Amino acid sequence: MMSQSVLQGCRRPRIVRGRRAAAVVLALALVATAGATPYVPGNDAEVLAHLPAGATHASIQLRHQAVQRRDVALPLAQFYVSQARATGDLRFLGYAEGVLAPWLQRSPPDPAALVLQATVLQSRHSFDAALNELDRALRARPDDAQAWVTRATVLRVLGRYDEAELSCERLIAGDAAVAQLCTQSLRALSGHLHSAYQAVRQLPQQSLSVAARAWRYSQLGEMAQSLGDERAASHWFVECLQLAPDDLYTRAAYADLLLQQGRAVDTLELLKGFESMEPMLLRMAIAQRQLNDPQLPETRALLANAFAVEEQRNEAVHRREQARFLLDVEAQPSAALAAARQNWQVQREPADLLILLRAAHAAHQNGAAAAAAQFANLHAIEDVRLRPYLEPAP
């Protein structure tokens, strides 16, 4: 139950930039980047960059072909999207967009390209734009399962559960088990946590593909965590990661569980090798802070730089992480609250709710999260982690 984060392309016209949270992060980043000075390497053999697969100049030729050939363009764009997801490398989203652009400019635009574009937009947190592309695709292909499931995901992130459920229902004809997972994951968020947990537990494992199994484990882990059953949650998360070690979402969720249990050393162990990803790095920073780890200043600087660059680009993909960074690493509740409130304007997952409530509580401004608390009550969101912040103080 955490980051739906990727980058946000949403460019709301902001009259003036530079909010409180931004200022803090920017100040940190200045410290972080101050040391960098250009130099002339003394050795020709010095390696300056490692190129990930698909990001070499040789791929340019393929991209040229993709302008004319649909059978090249769509798999290539899909490859870039999955690279972005597996590695957390945002540049791949840009490459995907570059490949899709000519296919979106046609009239009518290619429906499969629209769905992929929607995925990119969703990853950039441009949720409304993503929904728009999906609706265009579904007008051309009303049975596109991928479009429906993406639509359900986006609506879920936006907290529009009723509409999301309607999208899940469109999957029944194609794959009833996946439709069940889709629906139950929503019911778990809207007042039916217990029965959803039971329903997903009873889904026969054999009827699912490997990927769907991993998804099921991940959902079970989250539901167990919301129920407060940490042992079960831990079990499901581990099962999921064994099946799908690349599932960054679940890895981060598991890291949160470990942090919650005070297992900072285990957290660092779990996230080793994922340092290039901000949400992972954030959890490492929290663990390092708990351990008084000498690595902490470096981790802080990396995170601060990443947030500052996003800020400078007028983007806020990692606003949730930024809020948590400000609260749990920098101990700046007011700035964290500002970021959490901005984040709440964009996405409304339980994790967004949690950080907003926590920041408001820490900043002694419980009123600031009133709208969010109202949202939680409206949907009867059950989560043991939210409870202390939703109950009125005695």
Place this chain on the structure above:
Amino acid sequence: MKVRQRLALILVLTATAAQAHVASNGFLDVEVRGRDLSGSIELAVRDVELAIGVDANRDGQVTWGELRAAEPQLAAYVAQHLSVGVADSACAVRLGSLQVNPRVDGNYAWLPFTARCPALVRELQIQYTMMAGIDPSHRGLLRLSAGSLVQTFVLGGADAPATLSVERSSPWRAIEQYFRAGTWHIWSGIDHLLFLLSLLLPAVLVRAHGRWEPVENARPALLSIVKVVTAFTLAHSITLSLAALNVVHLPSRLTESVIAASIIVAALNNIFPAVTESRARIAFAFGLLHGFGFASVLADMGLPSGARLLSLVAFNCGIEAGQLALVLAVMPIAYAVRRVSAYRRAVLPWGSAAIASLALVWFIQRAFLAQ
């Protein structure tokens, strides 16, 4: 089965990843001195590879030797994708020799440059198309300095600025923008104007023997207008400030509904007069609520951290200016026609009735239908 084939992507999607890495950025540092520019341009080594291809032995890594060998191509690429100019004529750019800048997110190819422009640089035109056709999400992060003035801009993308002013104007521009936003808000959100209008329409009249009578001369009308406008201004300034500075917060559904209700009250008061002498009190009481309404607009805009108070004042002044424009546009006419019986018998009651009905619709929408 179609669904099955796509399942891999479906699930990755639903379990949307925690993403990381910064997106692709170029860094442009420009210092303006009269007609001369100096500074540096930086592209990530990874991006340079994609743009021109430097990994000569194709071993998946770029060495300094490979990058250095591609320096002429890199210079040509930069020349092709970056141009600076003044008043539509280009500045002559000279690139210096290549270095490496180790940033936290990786190594960057760093090129110093100097440029001479055809005229004194007041407004700089920059065309930045790095990574065009490769990565549409690439942006150039520009740091533009002139004397003690340092500004940042984002280049590339649809809403990139075409010309950048290097004069010291940005604090004033912010204030101007807040002022304009204030004016714009009061004119676009006509609920505030209708409230004020309802209170002002009878200002050129006086209640006598249970009827509206025209005022004898301008003095009482003027006095009444000044009282109402001042009371309204005072009230909404107080709450706007309190809300903008995060002292008080009211749910927007409540304030928006009460704002609609305030219009109904003010308008009905013209048809069935209850308060005739001290409409300023209505203006003050409801003005407090309207202030919260203004504040919600400001909350969406945010206040710049360096100039919170100044921007708040600018926004408020913008609102006053908008109000004043209404008064100046409407009240002289109302004063001129105050003796025409149609003003008292038709314009005032029926106009007020129309305003009240419209406000009733808003009230129902805001109080009961809003999400």
